[in-house]
Amino acid sequence: MNLGLSAEQQELVGSFTNLFAKSASSERVRAVEPSGFDPALWQTLVDTGAVQMAVPEAAGGWGASLEDLALVAERFGRVAAPAPLVDAQVAARLVAATESGPAANALARVLDGDEVVTLAVRTLRDREARLAPAGAVCNAMVAFDGENLLLTRVTDVDRTAVANLASAPLADVRVRDDAAVIASGPAAAARFERAIDEWLTLTASAVVGLAQTAHDLACSYAAERIAFGAPIGSFQGVAHPLADDATNLDGARLLAQKAAWALDADDARGRELAAMAFAFAVRAGEVATYNALHFHGGYGFMLEYDVQLFYRRVRGWSRVWGSAADASARAADARYGARVR
Amino acid sequence: MDFAWDPETEALRHDVRAFLAEHFTHELEEELYVNGTSHDDAFVRALGERNWIAPEWPRDGFAPLGLAGVHVLTEELTRVDAPIIASATSTMVGRVISAVGSDFLRDEILPTIVRGEKTIVLGMSEPEAGSDVAAVQTRARPAEGGWVIDGQKMFTTNAHVGDYVFLLARTDPDSQRHRGLTTFLVPLDAEGVEVQAVFTVSGERTNITFYTEAFVEDRWRISDVGGGWQSLMLALQDEHSAPFSPHLANLVEHAEAWAAQPDAYGDVPLERHDVRSALIEAATDLEVAQLLELRTTWMESVGDVPVAEGPMSKLFSTEAARRHAEALTAAVGPDALRSRGDATAVAEGRIEHALRFSLGMTIYAGTSEVQRNIIAQRRCRLPRG
Numbered sequence: 064m065n066l067g068l069s070a071e072q073q074e075l076v077g078s079f080t081n082l083f084a085k086s087a088s089s090e091r092v093r094a095v096e097p098s099g100f101d102p103a104l105w106q107t108l109v110d111t112g113a114v115q116m117a118v119p120e121a122a123g124g125w126g127a128s129l130e131d132l133a134l135v136a137e138r139f140g141r142v143a144a145p146a147p148l149v150d151a152q153v154a155a156r157l158v159a160a161t162e163s164g165p166a167a168n169a170l171a172r173v174l175d176g177d178e179v180v181t182l183a184v185r186t187l188r189d190r191e192a193r194l195a196p197a198g199a200v201c202n203a204m205v206a207f208d209g210e211n212l213l214l215t216r217v218t219d220v221d222r223t224a225v226a227n228l229a230s231a232p233l234a235d236v237r238v239r240d241d242a243a244v245i246a247s248g249p250a251a252a253a254r255f256e257r258a259i260d261e262w263l264t265l266t267a268s269a270v271v272g273l274a275q276t277a278h279d280l281a282c283s284y285a286a287e288r289i290a291f292g293a294p295i296g297s298f299q300g301v302a303h304p305l306a307d308d309a310t311n312l313d314g315a316r317l318l319a320q321k322a323a324w325a326l327d328a329d330d331a332r333g334r335e336l337a338a339m340a341f342a343f344a345v346r347a348g349e350v351a352t353y354n355a356l357h358f359h360g361g362y363g364f365m366l367e368y369d370v371q372l373f374y375r376r377v378r379g380w381s382r383v384w385g386s387a388a389d390a391s392a393r394a395a396d397a398r399y400g401a402r403v404r
Numbered sequence: 405m406d407f408a409w410d411p412e413t414e415a416l417r418h419d420v421r422a423f424l425a426e427h428f429t430h431e432l433e434e435e436l437y438v439n440g441t442s443h444d445d446a447f448v449r450a451l452g453e454r455n456w457i458a459p460e461w462p463r464d465g466f467a468p469l470g471l472a473g474v475h476v477l478t479e480e481l482t483r484v485d486a487p488i489i490a491s492a493t494s495t496m497v498g499r500v501i502s503a504v505g506s507d508f509l510r511d512e513i514l515p516t517i518v519r520g521e522k523t524i525v526l527g528m529s530e531p532e533a534g535s536d537v538a539a540v541q542t543r544a545r546p547a548e549g550g551w552v553i554d555g556q557k558m559f560t561t562n563a564h565v566g567d568y569v570f571l572l573a574r575t576d577p578d579s580q581r582h583r584g585l586t587t588f589l590v591p592l593d594a595e596g597v598e599v600q601a602v603f604t605v606s607g608e609r610t611n612i613t614f615y616t617e618a619f620v621e622d623r624w625r626i627s628d629v630g631g632g633w634q635s636l637m638l639a640l641q642d643e644h645s646a647p648f649s650p651h652l653a654n655l656v657e658h659a660e661a662w663a664a665q666p667d668a669y670g671d672v673p674l675e676r677h678d679v680r681s682a683l684i685e686a687a688t689d690l691e692v693a694q695l696l697e698l699r700t701t702w703m704e705s706v707g708d709v710p711v712a713e714g715p716m717s718k719l720f721s722t723e724a725a726r727r728h729a730e731a732l733t734a735a736v737g738p739d740a741l742r743s744r745g746d747a748t749a750v751a752e753g754r755i756e757h758a759l760r761f762s763l764g765m766t767i768y769a770g771t772s773e774v775q776r777n778i779i780a781q782r783r784c785r786l787p788r789g
Contacts, residue, residue: 064413064472065406066702130405282784296786299773305786306779310716313699314692321407321695339688388681395684399664399674 066317068134075131079138082111087144089369096230100200101145108146109176117152122159123174129261129323133268137316140272140380143372147181147197147232149265154182154205157258158214158245165214165243169203178202183236184262184384186255187213190238196383198234199224205245206238207255215242229379260326260337263390267319267337267344270377271312274348274355277373278308281355288360295358304354311347318343338394345387348377407698413472420480423454428486436487437744437757440609443490443523443565451491452520456481458495461502463518475647475701483650483657490523490562492646497524497570497626500587500638505626509589513568524589527557527571527613528636534558534767535774537572537636538581542615544573544588550621551575553590559768561610563599566592569613572636575629585632589624590615606761607744640770641714648721648765649693655725655758656686659732662751673736682735686728693721712783719775722765729759 068076086107095101108114117132118124132152139148151173158170158180172178183192183206192198192206199222206213215221215238222234246254282305285296295301322336330336352374356363363370381387396402409417427450436442451457456477459469469477481488494517501509516522533539542555553573560569568589576584590597596618602610627635660683663673673679696717700710710717732755733740744753766772780786 064409064698064702066699067706068405282786285784286786294787296780296784297789299777299789302780302784302786302789303773303776305784306719306776309712309779309783310696310720313713313716314696314720317695317699318688318692320405321691324405324407336691339684339691342685343688343692391681391684391688394688395680398684398687399680402675402677402680 066320072131072134076134076138078111079113079135080141082107083138083142083144087142087146089142089372092143092145092372095145097226098199098224098232099145099230100147100197100232104144105146105179106176108148113148114151114155114176115174118155118159118170118174122170124155124159128327129264130320130327132265133319133323136265136268137272137275137319140269140274140376141276143273143276143376145230147179147200149262149269150181150184150196151179153258153262153265154180156261157182157205157212157254160254160257161212161245163243163245166245169214172202180205182258182262183207184259187238192236192238194225194227194233194383195222195236196380197232198222198236199232204236204238205258206242207251208238210247210251211244212246212251212255213238213242214245215239227379229376231376231379231383233379233383256334259384260322260334262384263341263393264319264322264326264337266381266384267315267322267340270341270344270348270381271316271319273373273377273380274308274315274344274351275312277352277355277370277377278305278312280370280373281305281358282309284362285358301358304350305358308347308351308354311343312351315340315344315347332397335394335397338390338397341381341384342387342390342394345377345381345390348381349387352377407695409472409476413476416469416473417476417480420456420477423450423456424480424484424486427451428484432487433485434745437607440603440607441562441565442485442487442608443562444487445520445565447487448491448520448523450520451488452518455518457491457520458498458518461498461514461518471701471705475698478647479650482647483653485654490525490566491517491520493526493562493570494522494524496639497526497568497589500570500635501589501626503638504628504631504635506623508623509626513589522568523562523566524568524570525560525562525566525592526639527560527563527569527590529558530556531558535771537640538585538633540572540574540585542571542573543577544571544575544586544620545577546575547619550619551588551625553588553596553615553618553620555615557613557615559602559610560599560613561608563592563611563613564601564609568592569597570626570639571615572632575632579630582633584630585636586629587626587632587635588620589626590618590620591624594618594620605763606757608761608764646718646769647697648718648725649690649697651758651761651765652686652690652693652721652725652728655729655732655755656683656690658751658754658758659683659686659736662736662755676735679735682728682731686724686732689720689724689728693717693724696720712779715770715775715778716783718769719772719779722762723772725758726762726766729755729762733759 116125116127120126181197181201322340326333455466575586742749744757
């Protein structure tokens with residue numbers, strides 16, 4: 064048992080903290096709203112190897128563990144970075160796990176940093192991925208139609224970008240008729256579900272990062288803002304919910320890390336823990352960002368204050384897949400076996 | 405990171421489970437529940453024979469357990485509600501004696517605790533002093549060769565079966581709050597000490613103890629005169645790091661077992677959406693409760709003091725237990741009303757009992773409100789109210 068980060072992991076966290084501090088300030092985040100995509104930040108991430116690191120070494124990547132990716136995802140969430148890093152990492156891992164010509168070509172373009180490949184996190188309906196994460200900026204998308212894993216090119220004729228709560232680069236994307244089948248049958252389903260496990264875990268970490276920043280902003284504000292002759296943080300009506308949020312966010316971080324560790328080890332509880340981590344992080348994050356915004360009073364309601372950036376993204380980044388309750392249902396299926404319907 | 409225990413620690417868990425299977429029989433469990441006293445001499449002595457009462461202390465013939473071993477041992481004993489309250493409070497006080505007590509107290513008391521022969525109960529709370537311990541009014545005034553004690557202590561659990569009470573008293577009558585306090589070890593059979601039963605919602609018996617002109621020799625004083633608060637902090641630090649998640653684990657385990665079995669009409673509760681959702685949320689919070697608890701042990705293992713993380717663990721585990729006991733009794737439905745001990749009860753009435761038991765958890769060892777104050781100050785850096 065060891066809950067500490069290795070020296071390499073501390074270095075990894077430090078370097079991504081610096082990268083995001085330089086390249087994803089809140090001014091930059093605001094400047095690229097509502098598109099939610101900063102090409103300069105994306106280029107920096109690709110140049111640093113942030114996508115390539117997620118791909119196994121055998122497939123030409125750097126072989127980072129999910130545990131490491133979860134650490135990066137939290138730093139990414141801390142600044143509400145306007146780039147689809149988690150989506151691209153998980154899609155690249157999924158593409159790398161399949162063995163087909165089109166997949167190999169797509170992976171080569173990703174590793175060269177030429178293209179953005181994303182994942183349709185919900186099963187397709189009528190060959191359409193609604194609110195696909197990074198759908199508005201991707202060049203290709205991996206999607207599962209219930210039987211086959213498809214790899215489709217995405218251009219502007221295939222998508223309708225959608226203005227949304229989170230200012231995320233979402234789009235309703237149509238899978239092309241010439242999409243390649245890169246896996247089929249039980250293998251396709253297994254790979255897609257594994258990708259969802261990974262996406263849920265990394266998104267949980269990103270949500271923890273988002274909510275932690277909002278919470279930190281609220282704690283600083285509450286320690287300074289005077290009302291009725293005292294700092295509002297000295298009132299238990301403010302202090303106690305913040306204490307609960309601090310606790311829940313610590314728990315959410317630990318659970319996401321445990322899920323990543325379990326998935327790395329192909330532990331039998333990996334799927335259950337990933338879904339639990341997402342459910343818990345989203346619930347904790349929703350409450351923490353609500354409290355953070357609310358305790359700013361009228362200022363929290365103003366666009367000028369940063370706290371709203373995080374409130375909106377906790378919801379938007381997670382709900383493109385589903386709610387906390389949806390994740391709990393997935394965890395229950397993993398823990399108890401699927402329900403007889 | 406590594407979230408798994410090493411094989412040695414897992415082997416210890418296996419040993420503890422085997423020990424419990426032998427010594428914590430269903431009959432004993434029922435007997436303890438019926439009489440409301442979580443103490444059994446034979447069980448505690450058997451624990452002592454394995455050196456599992458204060459396993460981290462040096463003792464001839466035994467290798468002390470490390471933090472991981474202590475964590476897992478306590479987790480297993482607590483999860484099944486084994487009668488360890490009296491030995492746990494004894495150990496807590498033993499640590500204080502070991503840190504600040506006299507040679508006489510160390511030699512006289514510590515070996516008997518380790519062997520399970522003597523137990524010490526806690527005498528901190530009073531009618532007007534609960535989580536706010538510094539409000540104590542029980543007085544000890546100097547007399548020839550010792551001290552005369554007058555006052556009352558609440559929730560002196562196990563005082564009717566224990567040997568000594570760890571008593572916090574005001575030795576300086578003019579003092580306020582944390583100053584002028586001293587800690588004593590008062591033999592419970594001393595003249596002027598009276599124990600009166602108090603019954604609680606969980607079925608557990610506790611006591612109020614009265615001290616009327618009770619004389620105690622100076623050699624039973626633990627702290628320096630006026631140094632009681634500092635010595636108490638040593639004990640409370642221990643209390644905050646006591647495990648709470650095993651109670652939630654117990655609830656989840658029994659509720660899941662109930663849900664997996666067909667009911668009287670052949671329906672399996674686990675197939676019901678509300679039951680499934682209540683169970684998975686409890687299981688998720690259990691996972692978090694265990695991780696927060698694990699973190700306090702890990703921090704101690706690397707030399708950090710979990711000043712905010714201990715309270716976080718206590719707050720989360722106990723609030724989760726309370727919330728899920730409520731939710732699961734609702735999910736079980738009317739049958740959850742059938743009491744523990746009733747022949748018709750579902751899951752032996754353990755879900756009903758968990759609901760009652762959980763009410764105490766968010767109060768003892770510092771209420772949730774006190775934990776939140778500590779977290780707000782130490783973690784959130786908010787000013788004191």
